[in-house]
Amino acid sequence: MADITTNATIHSFGGRFLKLTHQSSTTGGPMNFTLFLPAGISASDPAPLLIYLSGLTCTPDNVTEKGFLHAHAAPLKLALLYPDTSPRGSDHPGEHDAWDFGSGASFYINATQQPWAKNYQMETYIADELPDVVFSNFKELDPKRVSISGHSMGGHGALTLYLKNPGKYQSVSAWSPIANPSACPWGEKAFTGYLGKDREEWKKHDATELVKHWKGPLKALLDVGTGDNFYKQRQLLPENFAEAVKATSIEGLQLRYQEGYDHSYFFISTFGEDHIKHHAKHLGLL
Numbered sequence: 001m002a003d004i005t006t007n008a009t010i011h012s013f014g015g016r017f018l019k020l021t022h023q024s025s026t027t028g029g030p031m032n033f034t035l036f037l038p039a040g041i042s043a044s045d046p047a048p049l050l051i052y053l054s055g056l057t058c059t060p061d062n063v064t065e066k067g068f069l070h071a072h073a074a075p076l077k078l079a080l081l082y083p084d085t086s087p088r089g090s091d092h093p094g095e096h097d098a099w100d101f102g103s104g105a106s107f108y109i110n111a112t113q114q115p116w117a118k119n120y121q122m123e124t125y126i127a128d129e130l131p132d133v134v135f136s137n138f139k140e141l142d143p144k145r146v147s148i149s150g151h152s153m154g155g156h157g158a159l160t161l162y163l164k165n166p167g168k169y170q171s172v173s174a175w176s177p178i179a180n181p182s183a184c185p186w187g188e189k190a191f192t193g194y195l196g197k198d199r200e201e202w203k204k205h206d207a208t209e210l211v212k213h214w215k216g217p218l219k220a221l222l223d224v225g226t227g228d229n230f231y232k233q234r235q236l237l238p239e240n241f242a243e244a245v246k247a248t249s250i251e252g253l254q255l256r257y258q259e260g261y262d263h264s265y266f267f268i269s270t271f272g273e274d275h276i277k278h279h280a281k282h283l284g285l286l
């Protein structure tokens with residue numbers, strides 16, 4: 001593990017969290033991520049991997065400490081990868097001033113506008129570089145069985161990476177995803193800053209637009225809380241995604257509205273078991 005630093009090893013539910021840092025060639029600096037390795041996996045019996053992309057303001061610690069996804073993943077021998085939400089080593093003008101843009105708010109896209117284009121290359125980082133680093137260093141993980149999930153901005157990341165890369169992920173799930181970023185204030189701000197003003201470019205990074213071109217079943221589980229203030233403020237727009245799917249012949253979307261639940265990790269942890277089982281089924285564990 002020459003190019004990865006282990007900052008902490010934490011035992012939980014029979015497995016281990018590894019809090020790790022590596023030097024990324026894609027983002028040009030140090031990147032943190034956390035890996036959960038269940039007990040009883042080995043190079044001869046490798047575990048599939050579920051990637052979880054976090055939401056605005058988060059580091060890998062929020063889900064590690066409050067998501068409890070690993071409690072359900074451990075007995076199924078499903079490994080979990082929690083990447084960071086943006087590069088951390090830079091200091092562009094305004095990068096740390098707002099909680100919904102810049103650090104902690106990459107939107108998991110490759111920025112084309114300066115200065116962000118220099119290192120906010122999170123799509124390539126999450127889709128290509130980080131899995132390569134993980135699978136080359138952890139032979140107890142199976143590179144052929146990978147699924148993706150996320151929360152809020154991370155739900156947008158999970159849906160768009162799944163839709164942009166047919167066959168790369170076995171299944172997708174999201175809690176409270178930003179499902180139509182071109183049409184909500186968070187997405188408009190981020191896409192203008194990272195991609196510029198051309199709304200045609202935005203469509204390439206918007207799940208509600210991308211899904212119109214999807215072929216085959218979706219293998220998607222989405223949960224949204226009806227008590228979520230960001231849902232009420234029309235930042236998430238899952239209904240637009242559902243309408244886009246309905247206009248096609250695509251099957252396999254499970255969109256559930258959970259009465260009274262908010263945007264927090266109380267919501268994520270409550271439905272974590274359902275999401276883990278959804279992925280476990282598509283990854284051949286159930």
Ligand SMILES: N[C@@H](CCC(=O)N[C@@H](CS)C(=O)NCC(=O)O)C(=O)O
Nearest residue numbers: 055056057058062099152153264265
């Ligand atoms: N900072 C924002 C809230 C940001 C927020 O809710 N972030 C979500 C993701 S979109 C989150 O998971 N926050 C971290 C946490 O709850 O642990 C505010 O004050 O309204």
